[in-house]
Amino acid sequence: MRILLSPDATGAGVAAAAVIASSLGDRPAPVLGVATGSSPQPLYRALADRVQAGLDLARATAFALDEYVGLPVDHPESYHSVIAREVIGPLGLDPSRVHVPEGVSADPVAAAARYEALIAAAGGVDLQILGIGANGHIGFNEPGSVPDSRTRVVDLAPRTVADNSRFFDGDAGLVPTRALTQGIGTILESREIVLIAWGESKADAVARAVEGPQTAELPASFLQRHDRVTLVLDAAAASRLSSASLPVDAGR
Ligand code: F6R
Numbered sequence: 001m002r003i004l005l006s007p008d009a010t011g012a013g014v015a016a017a018a019v020i021a022s023s024l025g026d027r028p029a030p031v032l033g034v035a036t037g038s039s040p041q042p043l044y045r046a047l048a049d050r051v052q053a054g055l056d057l058a059r060a061t062a063f064a065l066d067e068y069v070g071l072p073v074d075h076p077e078s079y080h081s082v083i084a085r086e087v088i089g090p091l092g093l094d095p096s097r098v099h100v101p102e103g104v105s106a107d108p109v110a111a112a113a114r115y116e117a118l119i120a121a122a123g124g125v126d127l128q129i130l131g132i133g134a135n136g137h138i139g140f141n142e143p144g145s146v147p148d149s150r151t152r153v154v155d156l157a158p159r160t161v162a163d164n165s166r167f168f169d170g171d172a173g174l175v176p177t178r179a180l181t182q183g184i185g186t187i188l189e190s191r192e193i194v195l196i197a198w199g200e201s202k203a204d205a206v207a208r209a210v211e212g213p214q215t216a217e218l219p220a221s222f223l224q225r226h227d228r229v230t231l232v233l234d235a236a237a238a239s240r241l242s243s244a245s246l247p248v249d250a251g252r
Contacts, residue, residue, distance in 0.1 A: 001210055001223065002230045003247055009198035009234050013042025016129075016196045016232040021050055023127055023192055029059040030126045033187070035139075036064065036082045037164075039131030039196050043232075048090035057091050061122050063115075065130070065139040065187075067103035068176035069153060077167045078103070101151065101180035108180055112151040116186065125190035132197050135159045136205040136218035140181035147214075147222045149183030184222050193226055198234035206233060207240035 004019070006012040020043075024030050034040070051057060067079040075081060080100045088095050099118055105111035119125060130138050135157055141149060142157040156164075161175045168174035187193070197206050209220035210231065223229050238246065 003210070003238070003241070003245060004230060004232045005238055005247060006232065006234050009042045010046075012196055012198050012232045012234045013040075013044075013046040016040075016043040016194055016230075017046035017050055019194055019230050019232065020047065020127060020129070021055055023194075024055075027126070029061065030057075031122050031124065032057075032060055032062045033125040033128030033130075033182075033190055034062050034064050034083060034087050035129050035131045036066075036079045036086070037131050039198065039202075040129055041086065042198070043129065043194075043196050044086050044090055051090070051092050057093055059097075060091075060093055061097040062087065062093055062099065063119055063122070063125060063182075064098075064100040065128075066179050066181035067101040069103045069108055069178035069180055071103060071176050073104060101182075103176075103180050108153045112153065112180055115151045115180070115182070119182075119186065127192045127194065128187060128190035130187070130193060130195040132195060132202055132205050132209065132220050133157075133160055134163060134201050134205055136209060136220045138184070138195075138220045138223070139187060140179040141184050141187075141219045143217050143219065145184055145219045146216055147188065147225065148185040150186055151180065151182050154179055154181055184219055188222065188226050192228040192230075193223065194230050194232060195220075195223070196232045197237040200236040200239065202237040203240040206231065206237050207242075207245075210241060210245050 073080045102111040165172040208218045
């Protein structure tokens with residue numbers, strides 16, 4: 001895994017946007033995988049600046065990683081709403097090319113299969129943006145998720161419900177307890193992955209993802225199987241990595 005270090009979250013966002021812009025190059029119609037939550041917000045702000053400066057994503061296709069099950073699409077914290085607010089608008093994406101799992105479907109199992117088929121029909125994901133949960137989840141693949149898992153309905157871990165209560169007025173009782181998420185196997189099929197993490201609360205998960213054994217107990221550790229992963233970290237998120245994992249110029 002390639003690791004890029006920035007002093008703070010804003011810098012990590014700028015660095016991640018640079019990686020993405022350079023990877024996309026002049027590809028006219030890339031397929032992006034997009035995460036929600038706090039982690040990618042500085043990245044989306046930096047990418048939006050690049051869009052203002054001429055980066056054209058109007059023909060990009062995008063697939064969200066996940067969506068809460070049962071939360072109305074128009075709830076401000078549904079990932080449909082978050083993606084519209086933080087991704088589609090600022091990045092100038094065409095809403096008709098942006099997909100989010102149908103968490104309100106009466107048949108979420110069928111919705112999961114449809115989502116996999118849509119990704120396949122788009123030719124797969126060129127570049128997947130990820131955050132990481134404090135418990136090492138990617139997407140909502142909580143501890144226990146196996147590396148060949150596909151898009152499916154999952155139960156959120158109590159830690160994730162507690163962490164995400166900040167988006168629901170601090171009330172864990174308002175956080176949905178199930179989600180539709182791309183699987184680890186789905187994520188690992190993307191051709192390139194950029195994971196952004198910042199803040200001390202991610203330091204342990206980051207260190208175990210990079211340096212620990214590949215284990216379902218820390219689902220992000222399966223990213224070690226992918227040969228094109230860049231982790232863009234701020235100093236706090238990188239603070240528990242051993243110096244052997246850090247870029248040679250880190251700290252100079
Ligand atoms: C969001 C997602 C999750 C988050 C993770 C970190 O689409 O798939 O894996 O990336 O829960 O959340 P934040 O960034 O809010 O700390």
